[in-house]
Amino acid sequence: MTSFWEPLYGRASRSLKPSPIREMLHLTRRPGVISFAGGMPDPAAFPVEAFREAANRILEEQGRDILQYGTTEGYPPLKAFLSDWTAPRMGRKLAEDELLVTAGSTQVVDLLSWATVDPGDFVVCEEATFLGSTGTMRNHGASFITVPCDGEGMKVELLPTLLEEAKARGRKVKYIYTIPNFHNPLGCTMSLQRRRLLVQVAQEWGIPILEDDPYGYIRYDGEHLPSLFSLDDRGIVIYAGSFSKILAPGTRVGWAGGDREIIRKMAVFKQAVDVCTSVVAQAEVYKYCEMGFLDAFLPKIVDHYRKKRDDFEAAMHRFLPREEVSWVKPQGGYFYWLETPRISARELFDRAIEKKVAFVLGEPFFPNGGGENAFRMCFTFASPEQTEEGMRRLGEAMRESLDR
């Protein structure tokens, strides 16, 4: 049967590969494996009862409306709520036609890529970046220009040279993709100075920025930094937000905020892609927010994960060979990024899986190669006992890798 379909597949799908994370996740689902791999919230932190209450309430009050087809642009009450709620971060209230509700922030990447990317076009991104996003961009035929990072995020000062080079080689750069807060996988946060510079460079070059900010509200210490969107006065920044980390990923509700021209264009693509985001899900999320649960639970979620990060940090200090591994303590988000100059992450992974502990290799996060001696660990999902035991196993695996 495969032979019949094979010659009919499009070029893109012949080179389609399953996400390496998903493949790895299969290994991590083995019984007894402690997983620091997937970037998943802790179900224990889900506001189950509040969500159920909100769902019941909205279905009783608005059942007929929310079971009908919705407008592609999003459920109007949710958009109105978002406009108010995100105003401090966005620097102002977004107008209705500057907001598009999406099926998670993944869809923002898909829609923007639909609108801008032809096969062979380039996207600028951090040298290590969220592989889900680069996967989506690849489906649209994008190639990548990568910018190295340090503890303060993307080294924006290198960007003009990189853009000059790209221009000289006739490369069309369609947008700059960045995760400024509590980066996935690096855990770093872009400094204010670099944010200003990034917006300035983008404006000078006329290249839009996709500011992907799923973790921005999950800050454990330090001060919130202004969004790139709020630093821009020319409509060059498209902001992607999500309820996945501040409420629950199973809702699949996210949003895009940006210039009305591009938002309108993305909406026309969305019409063809899924007509609209589940109105039922949008309405339940809206009611949850409107009843005050979002503001009430968010501090609890942040407390919950801060504790987990601190436990994780302590366990790393206790069990890992300190002289062989380095990391930066993240001020928010989900991830630690570990660099092990003398240990191959791939080899360590095999050893770790034998000992029943899992993480994600660094390599898949580097669209143009690299990351052989680095890996990502998520601290939000495992329980405190699992964290302790998992880190002990990892420490053992690392020492064995060194002794070899």
Added chain:
Amino acid sequence: MGEKAWQELYSTVGAALKPSPIRELLKLTKRPGMISFAGGNPDPAIFPVKEFAEAARIFGERGQEVLQYGMTEGFEPLKEFLANWMAPKMGRVTQPEEMLITTGSQQVTDLFCSVMVDPGDTVIVEEPTYPGALHTMKNHRVRFLGIPCDQDGMQVELLPDLIRKARAEGHRIKFIYSIVNFQNPSGYTLSEARRRRLLEIAVETGIPIYEDDPYGLLRYNGTDQPTIFSMDTEGMVLYAGSFSKILAPGSRVGWVVAPKDVTRKMVMVKQGVDMCTSVVAQAAVYEYCRLGHLDGHLPKILDHYRRKRDAMAEAFRQTLPENADYSIPEGGFFFWIRLPGIDTKELFYKAVEKGVAFVIGESFFPSGGGKDYLRACFTFAQPDEIAEGARRLGLAIGEMQGTL
């Protein structure tokens, strides 16, 4: 940034993309007092609001699971339910690896095109056909080959010649798209003999069939035809179903059944599109089905729409001119009416002045035609509106004929 700056950045498809003319016309139908036969919406009066609200209890019972990221393939209990519930139609209990839950059946078209289509590839479509599918395919830069329809659906006997000629001209034909039951817009159902012949042709020519069936369960009289999927032994058919018409479109839950390899590829594309369909929506739909409400409520929907269809048939019998050419659909949502000698676009403006709206015929033809057709949806308008709307339409036609 302004429209001009964005134009420079748009992809080929993005630059060519225009808001659909149907949507532009539909804007005119939003006036107060307008009776709309235009949109293909279900009647909210028949939404099972109470039963769906009851199903929301699953958020309390399985909250930690359904608020988490879900498998891209879909919520397993829902897939299992569908495999069993659809078995009589599909001819067997399909396997989990063959099925993917999607964000409405619109998403099936997008995912399938991503897997199959390179720019410039050809898809065979019925003339007329659903513009939403055409829009999605156009985004994938599909070339269309139209095939005319009659009362028994697609005139499949014309296919072998058409395919031979097209291939001789260099067309790379990727699949045949057919809405097999109560087609949108024509209301026609593909006869059993033609289904068999279509499948034979597909096997002979090596071109798969995309059997889109959102209306199949909405039959008001007559007997069901077997699905093409159930006749297929070669793995040539992809079947798409949806909860939009049998439960509620606001859930945005649909599904596709296809050969495993094709399904696997669609899963990989879906990872980059929205990761998974809203688990919250899938779980509520599942619970609704599990509680027996799908089977319990479907007969009520059928009765409700049968009465509406009869009301519209009766109203049109009284108000449409003698030479109006149409048949009474045995199921689905639509009347498809030919008014010889009348340009329905002109009629549209006149009708809207009188306070009734429909969709003009040419919207449904990818390469022109259908100028004397109109589509009237009988499910959305209320019974008293149906009679009054038909009267207004009759008046508008009368005026047009008077001016000829």
